[in-house]
Amino acid sequence: MKEIIEKVNILKEKLNKWGHAYYVLDNPVVDDAEYDKALNELINFEKKYPELLTQDSPTQKVGGVVMDKFEKYKHKLPMLSLSNAFNKDDLINFDDQILKEIENKKYNFFVEPKIDGLSISLIYKNGILFKGVTRGDGFYGEDVTSNVKTIKSIPLSISDKNDYVEIRGEVFLSKKEFEKINKQRQNNDEELFANPRNAAAGTLRQLDSSIAASRNLDAFLYYFMDREKFHTHSDSLNYLEEMNFKINNLGKICNSIEEVYSHIEYIQSQRENLEYEIDGVVIKINDFDLYEKVGYTAKSPKWAIAFKFPAEVKETTLKNIFASVGRTGRITYNASLEPVQIAGTTVQAATLHNADFIIQRDIRIGGKVKIKKAGDIIPEVIAPIQNEEYIKLKKWTEDIICPECNSNLERVDGEVDQYCINSQCPRKIVRGLEHFVSRDAMNIEGLSIKIIEKLFESKFINNVADIFKLKKFQKELIQLDKMGEKSVNNLLESIEKSKQNSLEKLFFGLGIRHVGKKTAKTLAINFKSIDEISKLGFDQLDQINDIGPIVAKSVCDWFEIEQNLNLIKDLKELNVNMIYLGNEGTKNNDKITMKSFVITGTLSKPRNYFKDLLEEFGAKVIDTVSKKTDFLLAGKEAGSKLEKAEKLGIKILSEDDFLEMIGE
Template sequence: MKQIIEKINKLKENLNKWGHAYYVLDKPLVDDSEYDKSLNELIKLESQYPQLITLDSPTQKVGGVVMDKFEKYKHKQPMLSLANAFNEEDLENFNDQILKEIENKKYNFFVEPKIDGLSISLIYKNGNLFKGVTRGDGIYGEDVTSNVKTIKSIPLSISDKSEYVEIRGEVFLSKNEFEKLNKQRLLNDEEIFANPRNAAAGTLRQLDSSIASSRKLDAFLYYFMDREKFHTHSDSLKYLETMNFKVNSLGKICNNIKEVYEHIQTILLQREKLEYEIDGVVVKINDFDLYEKVGYTAKSPKWAIAFKFPAETKQTKLKNIFSTVGRTGRITYNASLEPVQIAGTTVQAATLHNADFIIQRDIRIGGEVKVKKAGDIIPEVISPIQDENYFSLKKWKEEKKCPQCHSILERVEGEVDQYCINSQCPRKIVRGLEHFVSRDAMNIEGLSIKIIEKLYDNKFVSTVSDIYKLNKFRQQLIELDKMGEKSVKNLLESIEISKANSLEKLFFGLGIRHVGKKTAKTLALSFKNIDKISTITFEELEQINDVGPIVAKSVCDWFTIKQNRELIKELNELKINMQYLGNEGTKNNDKITLKSFVITGTLSKPRNYFKDLLEEYGAKVIDTVSKKTDFLLAGNEAGSKLEKAQKLGINILSEEQFLEMIGE
């Protein structure tokens, strides 16, 4: 079991890191196939060991993260992501799951390309464009209306004059426009975009709408949200076309999985000739009336799936291997490559993960290598080409010292990664500061990685507590290159505001290994202040839902270090809040808070309504019934989950009983 726990935690760490780079920074680290492979491995392990599912698992996450520079807008209905299929067998399994829910009912599918861009929700009121909102984290998106209005394929007014009309789709940049944009950026000595998806995301998030207008974004619309108006997805698309929306012409009705797979192959053959990037195909039930019947998981609808295309593989020369060090001290190896075109983009760098990855594959500097890319992110070196030149090259040896501070690297027992354990390593310090000020941690605006590096190099900051002493250096900061009086004023105000954050923000920001955002919230909610967390025993921590032995040991170990205890004391003296304050909408109910719920069957309102309600009370909503499940909220036609809950003796609640429990 120990190895399983370690494997799950490793997968979660990687997936959360990759997701942050992809959705927030628009600087992806791995390709789609690597991410999907790891995610599917995690899903499989969690289905086998549901007691190990935690709130911070990527499998519980809906989508990306909301950027701070735009106003947030709450989606009327969550914008969910899709589960993935990679072959015909996966599609058949998808169909089998549908049959379990709607046996003996006829249905067909609608198959359309999966556009590689940025998801958008368009809201029209009385026929006029009211809002353009990104998916964000699935619940709250970014209001990018001013930029959406510059997209020529999106009408500012439509013929449907209903009070509220919502249409969803994908904003993208054509291959041609992408090439033009990167050529111009090279001329301006600017960093080029990695791919059209990143370029589209970066454009839609420009504060200056004139920049968005100059880049000629485009959009395909594919989802009319008012299901009561039409019975099928295909009919709703025809309606979108009558309102002058751009609808993809490759969409097709298929009567069974065999036809679905055939049409996928047809689209795949046309992929390279298309004027826009696609990374797969979306398959969904065509009949709207069946959506609620088939239902949803916490992350995605069960009535739709994304068929992901296989990774494209190319050959090129490996010029060099270099390493970087992260905030935890973990060493990551990367490849510098001769430029090669993969999936429409020029690739010059790739991930090599860790030393074991390179050694096991015997990858050598100066040799030819195979590189794969799923069409959208920084690729991975798969293997060397063992040609006549290969065996004359020197075998690569792992680095023994940190690339930044030159301290001896160490390995944690049972892990493949090397670590720099020097607490004074400059890169670790800078990355730790970057993490502390990030949105999910203390949320201090104005402290980008470049500013942090300047502050560190000029000896203004070396620990997180130094951030709260920057007001002493106000004039020096103003004189610092490109800071300026207004920027410094805003920065110091943001630092002061952050002092009042609830405990979970601080606790996450401390960067304790294995403590993610959700775990930090769980611990803050459970113990209310940092003093209690710092004195809690390993055994007590291990008993907390979503914590477990690895996180418990990590937390206990962190507080045994004198330097860390002194940091907490200093932050307290600097008037940083150390108490759990709760968040907006959080309610307390001893019967529900910190309990785990599974929702099944048909209820009076969509499942997401009850999920949101439960989470307001601090409950955890999971998809699988296990011995650790506290309650099953069961509606009509509950099915196999109800049977399993009855066998395990789980508390079963009807909708009426649940509402009575919360006093509504």
């Protein structure tokens, strides 16, 4: 047995060394056949002697774990977003703000590319990878450890054996892998990913880790969270590199904003040559010891900023203009284009927004147009190129009938958009179903738009209530193209589970016009059941904070339609919950529940942290101080909101008062 253990350890050591050379250093030392031979040999040893399988074995990168769902994980320190700079003046202002805080202190910056991917936090315990967690909302992320383990450039074990080591970075897909995945999806008649970032995010959230393993995710690590160990960001990156993490080689120390801007220009000039997508540059103070002194805003650190690259603009020919129908019946116009490369992807279609947008810019079919990617994500036509050929082209006129059901299109007074008002328009129904099952609504996993279309065409579902009747068609569903027994069982289980959702998820999912996620929660917290909400008149709704006359009218109108009342009745009979259950972990606290709070000033943690705490107790967090406000939570430099609260006699809480109130 001693001989076997020795062989296994030698194989692990070789595979780790070869993997690091290939995936991190981009300098292979053996060919694929030799690597695969050694990996298969190790797999066979571990099958024969399971006691020799360790968490940091190279075989754990193959994937194969299938999860029911991803668990939430609370970040030890919030993963904050960065404020943005768009030009040199913004950078000078960023530097000026730092100088105000640290006066005459000498400092420099570290400048590195902003990878266009998905933020990740890696936690190691005693040198072994313990958790891989997404950013989520900055406070709570998803535990995607099983998928993170499949990323070949992330080590499963490190030389730092402390009981807690946290490292943050960015998971991404290379341009080459992105093209490969989309080609496979096209061959399988699956919806294409819009860009590498979407593909990386979708891959990291796969419940089956073997899918993540097959897509070859990669990762750059850029932030060592233990600021006590090192004094500078650049030193911490050197340490990460020593521990075999992949570090971006375009990072550089800059001693002034002039140097910073010069390096930004250099990185931008290299953008098209890189194997991965970037959408800007991150600039941060290099000296860790200055971070607390420079401080934070409610949403982002003041010691770092993201310089966003301007959107790339290209010219191409507009082949056609076509309309599509959304879940509310709103008509969106889109352009069919001659394929053109922009921001790393091939673009063949772009949005034209609404009819007024096209008419005002005089965009014509057959003409040359300029296109860009808004935020480097959504392709958008921005203007026609007016030349002699363009003048000869026929002016475009808006559609007057729905492209899906041939009903007349209508405009609402005061709005630019056209609408199909036919409640039986098939595209409206399908889009409404897609919204109902989405993550922010009923969160029914397994009902993609493709599956919904298939079920709708096969007449299994025609409205949201029909989703909860699918169980009786279990055998028929299994026979549907590409569904299969396992997929159907998982889908039915997810549907059944969704019946227990709190009211706000159902109410948002119903797709009432102007009712967003926040409004749905406000109504659920205030009135507790859908029956109570249905009884409300316009005046009652209009008086609620964050509602207003437009939303109030929309909600009242929805409950006056008999078809909608019948839908609620059907959902009740199908045992779909219609009651507000409160947030998970909500505690009863009469001092807070149903009270309204305004948060102002600088607190010890970002404002969203306190907002989330309050909402967990069923409180309402509003932006402006008024007679309806119950409490003002005030930090340092509270300003005008504090003055107004004092004048109105509103109870003012310090951070300590608030924490005492919630029992922390």
